[in-house]
Amino acid sequence: MSKTKENIFDFKLFKRLFKYIQPYKGVFFGLVVLVILLAGLSAATPYITKYAIDDSIASKESKDFLFYIFIMLAVLLFQTVFQLSFIYYAAYLGQNLVMDVRVKLFDHLLRFKMKYFDNSSVGVLITRAVTDMERIADIFGQGLFMIFRDLLTMTVVFIVMVSINLKLSLIVFIMLPILLYATRIFQKFMKKAFEEVRTEVSNLNSFVQERLTGMKILQLFTREAVEYKNFKAINERHKKGWLKTVWYNSIFFPIADLSGSITVGLIAWYGGLNVVLAGKVSEGDLIAFIMFVPMLFRPLRQIADKFNTLQMGMVAATRVFKVIDTTSQIDDTGTLVAEHFKGDIKFKNVRFSYVKDEEVLKGVSFNVEAGETVAIVGATGAGKSTIINLLNRFYEINDGQILVDETNIKDVTLSSLRTQIAVVLQDVFLFADTILNNIMLNHPEVTEEDVHKAAKDIGIHDFIMTLPNGYHYNVKERGVMLSSGQRQLISFLRAYVTNPSILVLDEATSSVDSYSEQLIQNATDKITKGRTSIVIAHRLATIKKADKILVMDAGEIVEQGTHKDLLKKQNGYYKNLYEVQFLQEEIA
Structure with missing residues (x-):
């Protein structure tokens, strides 16, 4: 297996994609700022809730309670605006980038020797220029920035949790290695599965394109039954490829949900006992941690989900750049411009x-x-x-x-x-x-x-x-x-x-x-x-x-x-x- 396939991330490939971001640097850095703001605001709601409970509800003094409510509403409003801007401009960047790559690919194809097309499937080339391009757009629209946002959110939540209560934080962190290990295994298997899926999609596109183009020949030679059987076989392989991804998802995501539920249960058990019996944990701390757990585990679950999108985009980008890197052009090194030939x-x-x-x-x-x-x-x-x-x-x-x-x-x-x-x-x-x-x-x-x-x-x-x-x-x-x-x-x-x-x-x-x-x-x-x-x-x-x-x-x-x-x-x-x-x- 090649080095590219062994690595979960292909940083060399990302570096190449980033070159296409140069015309949109302003949008890119704007998205980075939005990610930082969203990560910072993510921990604000539980943190404010903690003080609202401890200062107003637990102490039965409501003088500052309305103030906390207004603060939470302001945080939610900013989160909504930033989230809307983030989703739009991430997709905007992805679509502009992929437009530039697609134009370059098509321009490259226009100059290929006829020998290249003699030996290449039209269906596969169509897949590269259309379907694979959309997967590349998803790298930025649904993959990379989403993962960056979730990682930063987890970091902020981690810091806030430790600052509030170390013992409750340790309960959460005991479960994290299990989920992290499961995530890594999941990513490894999903990369292989998506490579298989992309191959079968190309085969399916090629088969359909050729049969539709040659429909008259199929009907003239009464090949309908044979081609129907061949099509079923290709679809079966395509289905099996996708079912592998479904199978891996069906294993991983229940494990992620179960880990989160167990963690919430342990916090409720341990924190509840300390609130009732020892008074070492405040009611606000307990509620905040119950709110923090999904904020810590859900991003990890989403990272795995978005990583699927990222890996599909990486596989697609590898295939597209393979075509772009193909040197099959006729050497156009001539300097004479023929305005008219005599015809000898x-x-x-x-x-x-x-x-x-x-x-x-x-x-x-x-x-x-x-x-x-x-x-x-x-x-x-x-x-x-x-x-x-x-x-x-x-x-x-x-x-x-x-x-x-x-x-x-x-x-x-x-x-x-x-x-x-x-x-x-x-x-x-x-x-x-x-x-x-x-x-x-x-x-x-x-x-x-x-x-x-x-x-x-x-x-x-x-x-x-x-x-x-x-x-x-x-x-x-x-x-x-x-x-x-x-x-x-x-x-x-x-x-x-x-x-x-x-x-x-x-x-x-x-x-x-x-x-x-x-x-x-x-x-x-x-x-x-x-x-x-x-x-x-x-x-x-x-x-x-x-x-x-x-x-x-x-x-x-x-x-x-x-x-x-x-x-x-x-x-x-x-x-x-x-x-x-x-x-x-x-x-x-």
Whole structure:
């Protein structure tokens, strides 16, 4: 077990969290002052009660009794105001701090390599950014300051009790070690239990997110019964994790209550005998101590309860900072800002692997002249889409060079590089927003008029206007309100409206209806005209007009040339691929 897990408190982690308090130092120190005031006032009521009883009730003289009542009312009023301020500003500090951490986490995630997301569960990342963040907020809103207040309250009560009557104090202190030991054991087991709970919550979120996203596949393959069974199993583990915490609570809190009750009984017994028989303890002392016991034991019980919250927050903070500490960003060390590319592209002996020692590209070299349309074809897994990913620097190459206009893309800032390269993917992702916002993507230089003009240029304005509210039609999550062909058309417009220097079409005409395909083909002819374009397609009929075709197989370029030139090669890879596909279309 790691050192972090062995320690009940992770002071290093707290120190890191405290760095986020710097903008809110005034609130933090204000809370410290409120804690001190509340702790001081906590012992005031029993102390005043003692003198009210001894000076007025026991002596049967009521001249100062009303004065004591007014003092107690003033104390209660101040306690109420301070308590209200304390609760509000503790939560205020926690929410502001967690907002800053969440923004930093999300900003960090935005710059991760695609490889990180390839190997990470979306559900787990959502848990880190949402649920875990609330647990961190609870560290300050319900944990740390509450514990500090309770500890200070116990200290003040302890001092006042000793100053009033040492013997009665000793009775109370005999029971404290038992409760302190039980508290420490409780905290130790609860930390392990909460780590298990957080793990199961992440697993549950991940499972639900994936199944809801892939609901169509589940129903198509009649997986409902199987997934229901899997979901029950995950929920069972989640339930068991939480029941462990409930079990520990059900043991500890009755022990804490029993200890307090026994202590009150001993004080009543011992103090009562001394009041009646020996007169060594005053009636005021006895009543004050009976009031003090809950004030001493309840904070200890609450500390254990708040410590649960604190530990959940610590576990959550550890997980969040683990993501923040992950160095998975593409090195954005380039200094050149690309305002426009002519469009010359060169791959020089590029080698790349998603998994170590399993090369996907094996020394790929090719040239694309400015303004050319180059098609890349090959079987699934040949490395076609990988070329696009590397051109956009979603992944880092293992060896070789990628040049645009004779400049290594590593020397160009990531933002300007990707701004000049527009990509239309086969699997179009649309946000739950309007068509207009999905096209503009908050691009500062693109206006609604620009979008309308671009849509008319590529021939899809009429299609958009047939939708309810036209450009302001909300396509819902992932664009479910549109067909695959319609989503593809929106992605073409999104690429075209930014006027990129280089255009990439990745399987853009696959799996769409004939009407949409015709619109897409017209749009393709329009947006590829006069700019460097790379087209990846399984359907070879769509790339006959390409200036050059690169044929890939198992991570290597095995042939290249025009459509006509490649068909002339006897037993050529492209010729065989074309004839097989043509024959299949004839049979269909």
